[in-house]
Amino acid sequence: MITITAILNAIEAHAERAIVPELRLIKKEVEKLRPSLYPDDQEHADALLLKLDRLLSDQVVVATEAGALVQGFQAVAQAA
DSSP: OOOHHHHHHHHHHHHTTOOHHHHHHHHHHHHHHGGGSOHHHHHHHHHHHHHHHHHHHHHHHHHHHHHHHHHHHHHHHHHO
């Protein structure tokens, strides 16, 4: 039988390679699952939610920096 810990670990491993829309969906599912868990598993879910937030913010920051870089190149190209 698969344990909740194993499931949360599998979700965490998958999240490392997920894109933003998928991360948001995973986060919603973990949030819905959390109230039905035992306290130890709730703590694991809380830690996973923190990691999902970090992964989301990392991808959003990267996208913002890339957008700023493109805008900078466009400004230089127009000036030339």
